[in-house]
Amino acid sequence: MSRTLSKDCIRPNTTPPQASPRGGVHIKRELLFIPGPVTVSAPVLESLRRPLIDHRGPAFAQLIERITHQLRPLFGTSGAIAILGSSGTGGMEAALVSLFSPGDRLLACPVGLFGLRFAEIARAYGCDVEILETEFGNALDPNRLAERLRADRKRQIDGILLTHNETSTGVQNDLAALSRGVADHGAMTLVDSVSGLGASDVRMDEWGFDAVVAASQKVLAAPPGVAMVALSDRAVDRLETSEVPSFYFNLRKALDFGALGQTPWTPPVSTLFAVETALDRYAAEGASNVWQRLASYAAAIRAGAQALGLDLFSRANAHSNTVVAVNIHSGIDFGAVLRTLREEYGMTLSGGQEHLRGKIFRIGTMGDLAQTDVIALLSAVEAVLTEAGMSVKKGSAAKAALEVFLRLEEPPIRGDARRTDGRRAAQTMAMPT
């Protein structure tokens, strides 16, 4: 934590210095604090430069096999994983069209705009979608879901649509708790984990989910362009019976070609090189360390925002590890604040989407970011808000974040199991306000 905080010098040293167009050495890099695509590390970017290989040849088959092998523990599955050349939405669409038929009754459980998108795709393919509503900012209440499913005594609900991490509201659902109600009912359950997979423990097989969708540009910190859809055995069986006509997003074809070490259509080979490097880096850091890193960044950003007098949009016990949603303070032109952060500090944050535009702004924690980047971001936000006329205590945001980092890095307290079990520590840290 020794680097000086200023617009130009807070950078993790993962990017080698480059010759500046104006001469001399240029070490500044732009930092993406948006919730995906994210700041990608130099080794992952470097892998994009590798010469292309034949996507129907043995080297590609080995690449797909290595990627699939590395993905299994992230999904918590020993089952099939389809690799698609698409963004996350393509993965969601592929899962829906491959597993359901027109007229199937689906219970969608959105906690934000991406959950609504899942429902919208299902409707576009003729499914009969019921929405179990949750006020934005909250997580889905496992008891409400279990109650609605219990009420379906005739088992008319064919499918359940869940979101793991809702990027539009900075909310994370408790998938383990939700899985209990789902398991009792038995409907085919699809989970959008596009911005969640890799950020916390997912145990798809144990929790009985049938399809879990992820994408390359979020926690894995690779470029966009690859979606992954993990499927349960019964989902694989179901692929034979879907009556929705599909061609490109057809998981049966994806799995058939996958068995040959191929994809049905020309894949984004370079992005897959980057995905493999990103997965190697993920494995080297260790899953529980990644969870802990993301949870600590999110907790530090929340503490920093609150120290500036800003309120969080997500409710306590619903906070995401990968994106922090902050309410916009009335009287401040946040459009101008975000513009100044981007243009003068090289730090890009996101605004709210759709009806949350102008109401919240969002800060992503994913990608190749250091603690010093988080501290620098909060210092920059503080400086820009001060310039914009908000009265804030100087240094308060950085101090609050630093305190979170120091607290979370304290050595284990004897007898405190929370600190000796990385998995549980990460889950515990995911939630504090």
Ligand SMILES: Cc1ncc(COP(=O)(O)O)c(C=O)c1O
């Ligand atoms: C939770 C969630 N679901 C789905 C998507 C859609 O993914 P993509 O933009 O890769 O299509 C996103 C993207 O931000 C997301 O965060």
